[in-house]
Amino acid sequence: MATHKHQIVVIGGxxxxxxxxxxxxxARKGLDVAIIEPSEYHYYQPAWTLVGAGLMSxxxxxxxxxxxMPKKATWIKDYVETIDPDAMTVTLRSGDTVxxxxxxxxxxLEINLDLIEGLKDTMGKNGVCSNYIDPEYTWExxxxxxxxxxxxxxxxTPIKCPGAPQKIMYxxxxxxxxxxxxxxxxxxxxxxxxxxxxTEPFKTELNRYVHEVYDIPHxxxxxxxxVDGKNKEAHYERLPLPEGRxxxxxxxxxxxxxxxxxxxxxxxRVEFEEKNEPLDNLPAGARFVIKFDMxxxxxxxxxxxxxxxxxxxxxxxxDKGWMAVHKNTLQSRFYKNVFGAGDVTDLPTARTGAAIRKxxxxxxxxxxxxxxxxxxxxxxxxxxxxCPLVVAHNKMLLAEFKYxxxxxxxxxxxxxxxxxxxxxxxxxxxxxxLPFLYWHAMLKGYNF
Ligand SMILES: Cc1cc2nc3c(=O)[nH]c(=O)nc-3n(C[C@H](O)[C@H](O)[C@H](O)COP(=O)(O)OP(=O)(O)OC[C@H]3O[C@@H](n4cnc5c(N)ncnc54)[C@H](O)[C@@H]3O)c2cc1C
Numbered sequence: 001m002a003t004h005k006h007q008i009v010v011i012g013g014x015x016x017x018x019x020x021x022x023x024x025x026x027a028r029k030g031l032d033v034a035i036i037e038p039s040e041y042h043y044y045q046p047a048w049t050l051v052g053a054g055l056m057s058x059x060x061x062x063x064x065x066x067x068x069m070p071k072k073a074t075w076i077k078d079y080v081e082t083i084d085p086d087a088m089t090v091t092l093r094s095g096d097t098v099x100x101x102x103x104x105x106x107x108x109l110e111i112n113l114d115l116i117e118g119l120k121d122t123m124g125k126n127g128v129c130s131n132y133i134d135p136e137y138t139w140e141x142x143x144x145x146x147x148x149x150x151x152x153x154x155x156x157t158p159i160k161c162p163g164a165p166q167k168i169m170y171x172x173x174x175x176x177x178x179x180x181x182x183x184x185x186x187x188x189x190x191x192x193x194x195x196x197x198x199t200e201p202f203k204t205e206l207n208r209y210v211h212e213v214y215d216i217p218h219x220x221x222x223x224x225x226x227v228d229g230k231n232k233e234a235h236y237e238r239l240p241l242p243e244g245r246x247x248x249x250x251x252x253x254x255x256x257x258x259x260x261x262x263x264x265x266x267x268x269r270v271e272f273e274e275k276n277e278p279l280d281n282l283p284a285g286a287r288f289v290i291k292f293d294m295x296x297x298x299x300x301x302x303x304x305x306x307x308x309x310x311x312x313x314x315x316x317x318x319d320k321g322w323m324a325v326h327k328n329t330l331q332s333r334f335y336k337n338v339f340g341a342g343d344v345t346d347l348p349t350a351r352t353g354a355a356i357r358k359x360x361x362x363x364x365x366x367x368x369x370x371x372x373x374x375x376x377x378x379x380x381x382x383x384x385x386x387c388p389l390v391v392a393h394n395k396m397l398l399a400e401f402k403y404x405x406x407x408x409x410x411x412x413x414x415x416x417x418x419x420x421x422x423x424x425x426x427x428x429x430x431x432x433x434l435p436f437l438y439w440h441a442m443l444k445g446y447n448f
Contacts, residue, residue, distance in 0.1 A: 013037030022445025122229025147184030148293030
């Protein structure tokens with residue numbers, strides 16, 4: 001078992017790790033940076049939405065990790081098993097130890113299918129698919145769909161790219177429209193949340209797509225607790241209404257077919273067709289079942305299990321397990337020589353690659369300041385995140401926002417486009433512009 005020693009160690013060579021290491025190496029010559037990354041491949045996950053709808057090949061979203069590694073960084077091809085921030089060491093699966101002076105934590109998050117009963121047995125089978133896991137299977141399900149109920153849902157845990165579960169729903173509804181399946185199908189969106197999107201004007205535009213363009217019943221306060229793939233049943237629990245609300249807003253004035261299911265009352269099974277008998281009257285905590293013909297879901301997600309056991313994680317509270325970082329400087333709240341970015345952190349904003357683009361330069365400046373003996377005083381990150389919401393095979397709107405769901409659209413882009421309205425030029429940005437910028441600018445360490 002060997003001991004490696006590096007000035008700066010980066011955990012994870014995904015979006016955050018590569019972007020930050022590349023920016024660091026551009027910012028200051030001669031730094032000794034090591035990146036610990038076990039995977040042979042690097043994935044451009046944002047395009048998996050398009051792969052799931054047959055609009056891009058999976059192959060086009062993958063590059064060899066060695067192609068994206070900054071030339072001057074040392075690649076340690078291994079898994080981190082634990083971090084000891086007091087000893088300033090990282091232990092690897094091989095048994096090797098890596099000593100660091102400064103640490104950057106970007107291992108992303110972990111998908112945990114065990115958090116929903118039955119999910120592990122049926123994921124990738126029986127028409128149960130997820131762009132988060134295997135977007136090619138999503139496309140296979142979609143291609144072969146003959147009509148019925150297409151259910152779209154998400155878990156009650158935090159997830160990366162919270163817009164992704166609805167992007168594939170719009171693309172599916174669009175696919176049904178273009179392939180003569182609209183009248184034979186009901187697309188349902190059942191979420192534990194209370195709104196389709198938190199920020200205006202994106203919320204209004206997305207509601208227009210849900211209600212007017214696609215006629216999708218959107219059900220709030222539905223918590224997925226079990227999936228029975230063989231019987232094509234999704235089991236939900238009714239969540240209590242949020243404070244101050246007396247009902248959920250639904251769009252029941254429609255010609256579409258209702259979705260079907262059942263619940264138990266006094267030991268008897270009560271069948272329902274949602275159009276005639278909406279489920280709003282069921283009390284909080286009641287369980288009910290929606291029958292589906294295909295189902296797409298975002299799987300439950302959490303901070304990596306090994307990371308949760310380290311001293312860098314929040315030890316309690318609502319963010320338990322996620323990495324505790326200062327929300328404007330990205331410095332660990334517990335250790336001054338440690339910084340974090342991306343999905344693993346507890347930053348109260350949407351977990352996206354776009355967010356990391358704005359986190360990276362702030363982290364780099366603060367880290368260099370700490371290396372120079374100063375404080376990490378640059379509070380430059382304002383919670384910016386963005387979500388390119390693809391609403392059809394040729395239309396996208398770009399939701400950009402910062403902490404507290406305040407709109408934060410790019411001033412230059414907004415000069416030329418109304419990014420709050422779905423449009424074709426925005427679609428071109430998603431399909432061609434963003435992947436190009438990702439591979440050739442962001443991962444190369446250009447700050448723009
Ligand atoms: C379907 C889907 C659609 C999305 N759409 C968008 C979008 O439109 N726009 C957008 O901005 N974002 C989108 N995202 C989110 C975006 O991809 C993530 O937020 C981003 O990749 C997070 O970067 P990260 O560096 O934190 O984690 P990742 O990019 O996931 O990288 C983590 C890295 O750490 C490595 N790792 C894991 N465990 C260990 C370990 N023990 N030791 C060492 N290394 C380890 C992994 O192999 C991986 O390379 C989407 C994601 C999905 C799944």
